Structure formats: C-alpha cells, structure tokens
Amino acid sequence: MTSIHEAVREAGSEQEIYLLLTAYVKATRIGDEMNQLSKHMTSLPLAGPDDVRGLLQGLFAGLGMASRRLDDISRTAIKEALYVFCEALLRLNGLHAAQPGEASRSPAHDGARLPSQGPHLAPNSAGVDSRAGRRSTQMEGSMILPEAVSLMGEKQWSRRNFVVSVLASGFALSVQPVSAQTITTDDKGLTAGEVKVPTNDGQMPAYRAMPAIGGPFPSVLVVQEIFGVHEHIKDLCRRLAKAGYLAVAPELYARQGDVSQLKDVQEILTTVVSKVPDAQVMRDLDATVEWASATGKTDANRLAITGFCWGGRVTWLYCAHNPRVKAGVAWYGRLVGQPNALMPKNPIDVAATLRVPVLGLYGAADQGIPVQSVDEMRAALARGTSGSELVVYPDTPHGFNADYRASYRKETAEDGWKRMLAWFKTHGAG
Numbered sequence: 001m002t003s004i005h006e007a008v009r010e011a012g013s014e015q016e017i018y019l020l021l022t023a024y025v026k027a028t029r030i031g032d033e034m035n036q037l038s039k040h041m042t043s044l045p046l047a048g049p050d051d052v053r054g055l056l057q058g059l060f061a062g063l064g065m066a067s068r069r070l071d072d073i074s075r076t077a078i079k080e081a082l083y084v085f086c087e088a089l090l091r092l093n094g095l096h097a098a099q100p101g102e103a104s105r106s107p108a109h110d111g112a113r114l115p116s117q118g119p120h121l122a123p124n125s126a127g128v129d130s131r132a133g134r135r136s137t138q139m140e141g142s143m144i145l146p147e148a149v150s151l152m153g154e155k156q157w158s159r160r161n162f163v164v165s166v167l168a169s170g171f172a173l174s175v176q177p178v179s180a181q182t183i184t185t186d187d188k189g190l191t192a193g194e195v196k197v198p199t200n201d202g203q204m205p206a207y208r209a210m211p212a213i214g215g216p217f218p219s220v221l222v223v224q225e226i227f228g229v230h231e232h233i234k235d236l237c238r239r240l241a242k243a244g245y246l247a248v249a250p251e252l253y254a255r256q257g258d259v260s261q262l263k264d265v266q267e268i269l270t271t272v273v274s275k276v277p278d279a280q281v282m283r284d285l286d287a288t289v290e291w292a293s294a295t296g297k298t299d300a301n302r303l304a305i306t307g308f309c310w311g312g313r314v315t316w317l318y319c320a321h322n323p324r325v326k327a328g329v330a331w332y333g334r335l336v337g338q339p340n341a342l343m344p345k346n347p348i349d350v351a352a353t354l355r356v357p358v359l360g361l362y363g364a365a366d367q368g369i370p371v372q373s374v375d376e377m378r379a380a381l382a383r384g385t386s387g388s389e390l391v392v393y394p395d396t397p398h399g400f401n402a403d404y405r406a407s408y409r410k411e412t413a414e415d416g417w418k419r420m421l422a423w424f425k426t427h428g429a430g
Contacts, residue, residue, distance in 0.1 A: 162203065162204065162205075163254060163256065163258060164228075164257070164258045165203070165254075166194065167194050167205050167207055167229050168229070168230050168258070168260030170230065170231050171230050171231045171232065171404060172228060172230040172259060173261055173262065174227060174263050174264065174265055175230075179403065179404050181410075182404040184235065185238040185239050189212055190209050190210065190211060190212055190238060191208075192207075192210075192237070192238055193209075194207055195208045195291075197287055197288050197291040198287065198291065199283070199284060200287075204250055204254050204284060205229075205254060206248050206249060206251060207233065207234045207237055207248070207249045208237070208247070209234075209237040209240070209247050209248075210245065210247065210297060215246075215296075216296070216297055216298050217244060217245055217297060217299065218302035218303070218304065218424070218430060219245060219246045219247070219292045219298040219299070219302065220240055220245045220246070220247050220305060220306060221249075221289070221303075221305040221306070221307075221318070222249040222305075222306060222307070223252070223305065223306070223311030223312075223315055223318075224249060224251070224252060224253075224307070225308045225309040225310055225311060226259065226265070226268055226273050226310045227259055227268070228251060228253055228258075228259045228260050229249045229250070230260055231404075232402060232403070236249075236308075239417075243421055245304075246295070246297055246298050248292055250284055250285070250287075250288045252280075252281050252284055252285075253276055256276050257272035259273070274342075276342070277343075278342065278343050278344065281314055281317075281318075282318060282322075285314075285318050286322065289303065289324070300324070301326075301428070302326060302429045303324055304325065304326055304328065304329075304424045305319065306329040306420060307328075307330060307331065307333060308333075308399075308401060309331070309332055309398070310333070310334075311331075312332050312333015313333035313335070313346070315329065315330040315333055316328070316330050316335070316351075316354075316358055317345065319356035320350035320353070320356070323356065325356045325429075326356070326424075326427050326428045326429035327357055327358070327359075327427035327428070327429045328357070328358040329358070329359045329419075329420040330347075330358055330360045331361050331401055331416065332366060332369060332398050332399065333347065333360070334346070334347075334369060335369065336373045336377075347377065348376060348377050348380050351377060351380035352380055352381070352383040352384040355385070355386055357389075358386065358388040359391070359419060359420065359423045360374070360388070360391065361416045362374050362390065362391065362392050363392070363393050363397050363398060363409075364395060364396055365395050366397060367398065369398065378390050391416075391419065393415075393416075396409055396412050400412045400413055401413040401416060401417070
C-alpha cells in the first residue's frame with residue numbers, strides 16, 4: 001500500500017490520482033465495486049473540474065459503499081487511503097481547512113456557500129486556479145467533510161506525529177533492574193543498528209540486524225513485547241542475524257507514546273498499548289516489509305515473522321493479513337479477548353481461515369493465557385488448512401523467553417528457539 005501512497009503524494013494531476021485510486025481499489029480486491037463509484041460520480045451535480053468538494057463526495061460515496069463488504073481491518077485500510085487521496089486533491093487545488101462558520105466561496109460554486117456543519121473547504125487566497133500555489137499549499141488545522149464523518153468517524157485530518165523518533169537505549173525502565181542471567185549477543189560479523197522505515201505519515205524508527213556480508217537473506221519481522229523495541233528485542237534481532245536472517249523490529253508504538261520511560265506496567269497498557277490500532281500495526285509491518293525489500297539484501301520469497309507477548313498476538317493477525325509470509329512463530333501471544341474498535345479481531349477469529357502456518361509457543365502456567373484458550377485455538381485451527389501447531393510447555397509461566405526477567409526458563413526458551421528456526425526452515429523461510 002505504501003507505494004500507492006507515495007505515488008499519490010507525487011501525483012501532478014487529478015487524473016493521475018483517479019488512476020491511482022483505481023489501482024488501489026483493484027489491489028484491495030474490490031474492483032467489482034468500481035461501477036458503484038462511477039455511478040455516484042456521474043450522478044453528483046459537479047459544477048466543473050475545480051469542484052473538489054464534488055470530487056471528494058463521489059470518492060467517499062463510492063468507496064464507502066464498496067467498503068461495506070470488507071472486514072474491519074480492510075475497511076480501516078481503505079479509510080486511511082482515502083485521507084491520502086483527499087490530501088492530494090486538496091494540494092492540487094490549493095485548498096486549506098476553513099473553520100466552522102467561516103464563509104467559503106469557490107468559483108466552481110458560483111458564490112454558493114458550502115455547508116457549515118463542521119469544518120469545510122475553502123479556496124486559498126490565490127484561488128483554485130493558482131498553479132504556483134498548488135504544490136506548496138499545506139494542510140492547516142482539521143478538515144472533515146460530512147461524508148468523511150459518516151464513513152470514518154471523528155478522526156482529525158492533521159497527521160499524528162511520531163512521538164518516538166529514535167529507539168530507546170538499554171532496557172525499558174519498567175523492567176529494571178534486569179536479571180543477572182540476561183543474555184547479551186554481540187554484533188561481531190553483523191551490520192546492526194537503528195534504521196528509519198518510511199510510512200505514509202512519516203519515518204518510523206526500527207532496529208535492524210543482518211550478516212555483514214552475503215545475501216540476499218531471508219527476512220524476519222520481530223514484533224515487540226509491551227515494553228517496545230528495547231534492548232531485549234534488539235538482542236533477539238542480533239541472534240536471528242547470527243542465524244543468517246535480516247531481522248527488523250519496527251517501533252510499533254511510535255505514534256502513541258514512549259513506553260521505555262514509563263515505570264508502571266499498568267500505565268504502559270492504559271496510556272499507550274491500548275491505543276494502538278491493529279490496522280495501524282498491519283500497515284506499519286507492511287511498510288517494514290517494503291523497506292526490507294528495498295534494501296536489496298532480502299529474498300522476498302523467504303519472509304517470516306515472530307513476536308513476543310503483545311507481539312505474539314500480532315504475529316497471528318499479520319499472518320492472516322499478509323499471505324506473502326511463509327511462516328510465523330507466536331510466543332505466548334493472547335488468543336482470545338473482547339473485541340473493540342481498535343482491535344476488532346483476535347487470533348481465534350482468524351484461525352479457521354488462516355493460510356500461513358504459525359507455530360504457537362505457550363506456557364501451561366501462564367496466568368494471562370489459560371490452557372483452555374489454547375485448546376479453543378487448537379480446535380479453531382483444526383477447522384482450517386494452515387497447518388499451524390501449538391506447543392504448551394508444562395509448569396511454564398508467561399514470558400519464558402524473556403531472559404532479562406524472573407520469568408525466564410532457560411531450557412524451555414532454548415527449545416522454543418530451536419523449534420522456531422526449524423519451523424522457518426521447514427516452511428521456506430530459512
């Protein structure tokens with residue numbers, strides 16, 4: 001999706017934007033609904049080529065109808081894409097955000113005032129025909145059309161800034177002091193360090209480790225615990241790099257907050273983790289895959305993912321989201337739960353339709369993931385054809401691979417690590 005977003009931002013005409021829109025719709029497998037978009041476009045009383053409000057109405061109406069047939073994650077992705085398309089249209093037509101109640105006139109409307117319910121569009125001081133101002137016009141404040149409100153909710157047009165622009169150094173405050181048995185993996189023979197992953201709204205920090213020579217390498221996405229991309233996650237990336245992978249861990253909380261500086265776990269959960277939308281996570285992982293491919297150091301046909309705790313749940317969901325993944329390994333990731341607007345599905349909801357083989361590693365003594373939920377997941381997986389497997393280690397707590405914490409279980413963690421590497425290799429990601 002990111003490539004389309006980038007292309008839209010560089011588009012030089014409305015025609016280019018609509019061609020890209022068509023490509024996007026086809027890419028999201030709702031090409032059959034394009035007729036609905038065309039019908040709505042032709043039925044709208046457009047006053048002229050500069051009637052951007054009319055163009056946006058058609059855009060929202062057509063894709064709004066098409067998106068009703070999709071699941072929540074796909075629908076949210078389309079909503080986000082609409083922001084990109086609409087921002088490009090605004091840029092081309094030199095528009096800025098008018099505040100509620102502000103009189104707004106456009107040559108295309110022949111003096112007609114746009115509706116005053118909520119923020120609306122207004123031409124810039126140079127007029128919509130000012131070519132010189134079109135490329136430099138920036139979005140100001142917030143702008144939500146009534147059509148956008150009904151389709152997308154009360155989201156603001158101004159982009160969310162990345163709260164975290166660089167990765168944390170060392171371990172998160174909430175896990176300190178760390179255990180004496182903490183494993184430290186050196187970077188000898190590796191290229192390792194922080195990188196920036198381009199997304200549709202900025203640069204996301206990530207940690208990457210890979211062999212210093214050779215390639216292309218199989219790649220593996222490493223999805224963080226609730227503590228973010230701190231030293232433990234970086235160390236796991238280096239371990240995977242020592243095994244021959246390009247391992248990359250994007251900071252998936254970068255827009256919501258810096259958990260590395262929070263001392264209380266409950267505060268981490270309530271102020272940051274609970275506010276991270278699954279749809280955002282899926283897009284950021286997609287962007288990370290594209291970034292890795294663009295380095296020229298990876299084999300796109302050997303893509304894997306692994307995640308721990310919070311990242312274990314994400315691993316299941318991303319394997320359902322991206323069929324290009326060859327294999328996934330979820331370490332003690334939550335399987336069931338109460339869905340909400342930001343997290344509309346849980347792994348058990350996608351188990352029967354999953355196509356990517358996932359190995360789930362769980363502890364029988366995990367207080368947050370009872371064995372009963374693992375059994376329910378196993379039954380759901382049996383109704384599908386992914387070939388996924390679940391391993392439950394007796395008398396083992398949550399976080400048994402976290403060597404920097406008291407929950408670490410050396411023998412179990414080592415067994416799980418061996419199983420993970422074998423799983424990747426067996427399924428073509430080694």
